[in-house]
Amino acid sequence: MAVDSLQQERLKKLEDLKKEGINPYPAKTGIRQQISQARNQINERAAVAGRIRSIRPHGKITFMDVEDLSGKIQLLFSQIDLTKEKYQILSDLDVGDFIWGEGEVFKTQAGEITIKISDFQLLTKSLLPMPTEYFGLKDIETRLRKRYLDLAVNPETKEMFFKKARFWNSIREFLLENGFVEVMTPALEAIPGGAEARPFITHHHALNRDFYLRISLELYQKRLLVGGFEKIFEIGRVFRNEGIDADHLQDYTQMEFYWAYASCDNLISFSQELFQQIILKTMGSLKTKYQGEEIDWSGDWPRLDYGEAFFKETGIDLDKEVSLKKLYDFAEKHKISTEEEMGIGRLIDSIYKKVVRPKIIQPTFLINHPVSVSPLAKRKEDNPQRTERMQIVAGGSELCNAYSELNDPLDQLKRFEEQQSLRERGDEEAQMLDYDFIEALKYGMPPAAGFGMSERLFSFLMDKPIREVVFFPVMKEER
Numbered sequence: 462m463a464v465d466s467l468q469q470e471r472l473k474k475l476e477d478l479k480k481e482g483i484n485p486y487p488a489k490t491g492i493r494q495q496i497s498q499a500r501n502q503i504n505e506r507a508a509v510a511g512r513i514r515s516i517r518p519h520g521k522i523t524f525m526d527v528e529d530l531s532g533k534i535q536l537l538f539s540q541i542d543l544t545k546e547k548y549q550i551l552s553d554l555d556v557g558d559f560i561w562g563e564g565e566v567f568k569t570q571a572g573e574i575t576i577k578i579s580d581f582q583l584l585t586k587s588l589l590p591m592p593t594e595y596f597g598l599k600d601i602e603t604r605l606r607k608r609y610l611d612l613a614v615n616p617e618t619k620e621m622f623f624k625k626a627r628f629w630n631s632i633r634e635f636l637l638e639n640g641f642v643e644v645m646t647p648a649l650e651a652i653p654g655g656a657e658a659r660p661f662i663t664h665h666h667a668l669n670r671d672f673y674l675r676i677s678l679e680l681y682q683k684r685l686l687v688g689g690f691e692k693i694f695e696i697g698r699v700f701r702n703e704g705i706d707a708d709h710l711q712d713y714t715q716m717e718f719y720w721a722y723a724s725c726d727n728l729i730s731f732s733q734e735l736f737q738q739i740i741l742k743t744m745g746s747l748k749t750k751y752q753g754e755e756i757d758w759s760g761d762w763p764r765l766d767y768g769e770a771f772f773k774e775t776g777i778d779l780d781k782e783v784s785l786k787k788l789y790d791f792a793e794k795h796k797i798s799t800e801e802e803m804g805i806g807r808l809i810d811s812i813y814k815k816v817v818r819p820k821i822i823q824p825t826f827l828i829n830h831p832v833s834v835s836p837l838a839k840r841k842e843d844n845p846q847r848t849e850r851m852q853i854v855a856g857g858s859e860l861c862n863a864y865s866e867l868n869d870p871l872d873q874l875k876r877f878e879e880q881q882s883l884r885e886r887g888d889e890e891a892q893m894l895d896y897d898f899i900e901a902l903k904y905g906m907p908p909a910a911g912f913g914m915s916e917r918l919f920s921f922l923m924d925k926p927i928r929e930v931v932f933f934p935v936m937k938e939e940r
Contacts, residue, residue, distance in 0.1 A: 464590065467589075471587065474555070478583065486585060491510075493561060496528070496534045499566060500566075503566050503568060506563065509562060511528045511529035512613070513556050514526040514533065515556060522537060522538065524536070524537060524575075536575065536581075539578075543578070543579075543580075550583070555590070556591055558584075561582045562576060562578045563576075563581070564577045605929065605933075608932055624743055627743050628919045629714070630742075631738055632735070636718060641692040641718055642692060643693075643696070644693045644695050646681035648697070649665070649674065650672060650674075652895045653893065654679065654892055655677030655680050657807070658676040658701040658890055660676050660701070660702060676699055676701050677913065678697055678715060678717040679837070679911065683909075683911075686906050687906045691722070692720050694717065695716070696714060697715065698713070710931065712935060713931065714916050718911070719911045719912075720909055720911070721909045723909060724908065725828075725864050732861060733761070750924055751921055756823065757823060758855075764828050768780055768847070770817050771817055774817045775817070777791065779846075780844075788812065791812060792811065797811055802886045802888045804891070807888065807891075821854045821857060822855065827852045830852075830864075832846055837867050838866070839869075850864035850865075851864065855921070856921060861913065862913050864910070864911060877899070
C-alpha cells in the first residue's frame with residue numbers, strides 16, 4: 462500500500478477517535494515505570510508507556526509490543542478485562558502510535574513477560590507509518606536526512622549516540638579531575654582565529670555589522686590566561702565553511718584546553734592518559750578497528766619528528782630553505798591538489814597530508830612541526846625554524862593538535878602579518894590579523910600549553926565517516 466494511502470487511512474482513524482471524544486494528543490501521561498523495571502515485577506501491577514512496535518489481534522484478545530528507551534514488553538488486551546467501548550479503540554491504533562497502559566505483569570506459557578492490561582490511553586496518534594512497515598530504512602542518505610526515523614527503527618544507531626555521550630562525559634570528567642575549569646566563550650567573533658579555515662559570515666542587525674562564526678575555541682581562551690585563569694577548557698561548536706569529506710564537517714563539536722605554566726612536553730604524557738581514558742570508557746577496550754586495521758592504544762606511544770618523516774617520504778629537507786617551485790613541482794608530480802595562492806606552509810601541509818600522514822597507522826606523537834605550518838605555536842629554542850607542537854596521529858588521521866602557545870606579541874604580530882599577506886593574495890583560509898589579541902598578549906600571557914580535539918576522534922573509534930556520527934549533519938538540498 463502506498464504511503465499516501467496509509468496516511469489517509471490513519472487520518473480517518475484520527476477523526477474516528479475524535480468523534481468518540483478521545484484526545485489523540487493528551488498533555489499528561491499517567492504514572493509510569495521504565496519497561497525494564499516492569500519486566501522485573503512478575504505478579505505485580507505495573508504501568509508503562511512507549512511506542513507500539515507490533516499489533517497482533519486474535520479474536521477477543523489483542524497482543525501488542527510496546528517499546529521505550531529501556532526495552533520492549535508485550536501487552537495483552539482482552540474483552541474480558543476491558544469494556545466493549547474501550548476495546549474497540551484498539552481498531553484505531555497503529556504501529557508507531559504511543560500508548561500508556563497498566564495492569565498485572567505475568568509470564569505466558571511460552572515464557573513471554575506480558576502485562577495484562579486493565580486500563581490504557583492513547584498518547585500520540587502517528588500519521589505516517591514507520592519505515593519498516595513498507596520499505597525499511599537502509600539508504601544512508603535517507604537515514605541522515607531523517608535521523609529521527611533512523612533512531613526510531615535502528616537500535617544500533619541509538620546505542621552509538623549513547624557511546625558518544627560517554628565519549629564527551631569522559632573528557633569532561635578527566636579534565637575536571639585534573640583541576641581544569643570549564644568556560645564558555647563567544648561563538649560570534651569580529652575576527653575569527655586559532656585555525657586556518659574559511660569562516661561563515663553573519664550580520665548582527667542591532668550593531669549593524671558583520672560577524673564571523675568561530676572556527677576554533679583558541680583566542681578567547683588565551684585572553685582568559687592573560688586575565689589570570691590557569692587551567693581552562695571548553696567543549697563547544699565551531700564552524701568552518703570548507704569542503705565535505707569523511708573527516709570534515711562544517712558544524713561540529715570541539716574541545717580545547719589551555720594550561721598555564723605547562724609546555725608541549727607536559728602535554729604528551731597528559732594527552733596519552735586522556736586518550737586512553739576516553740577510549741576505554743567509550744569502547745570498553747584499548748584495541749579498536751579502523752578501516753580494517755587493529756589500532757592498539759595501550760602502552761606508551763612513539764614520537765615521530767615531522768621533518769624526518771617528511772624527508773623520508775618526499776626527499777625534501779625542511780630544515781633547509783625550500784622554494785615554492787620545488788613544493789609545487791612535487792605536488793604536481795604526485796597529483797596533489799594545490800591552489801595558486803598557497804604559501805609554503807599550506808603547500809607543505811597539503812603534501813604531508815597526502816604523502817606522509819597515511820603511513821602512520823598506530824598511535825604516534827608527531828612532533829617538531831615547521832613554523833610555516835604552525836602560526837600560533839612557540840618556536841623551539843634549539844631550532845627556531847621548528848615549533849614546540851605535537852599531534853596524535855593514528856590510522857592516517859590527525860586526532861588532536863597541541864603546542865606550547867606563542868606568547869611573544871611581536872613574534873605573533875609578524876606571523877599574523879605573514880598570514881594576512883596570504884589572505885590578500887587570495888588564500889581565504891589564512892588567518893586574519895587580530896590586533897585586539899595582540900594587545901592582550903602585550904599585557905603578558907604566561908607560558909602555556911594548548912590542546913584541541915574534535916568529534917573526529919569519535920568517528921575514528923566508530924570507524925564511520927564523521928557525518929554519520931552526528932545527529933543532524935548538514936546535507937545537500939534534496940532534489
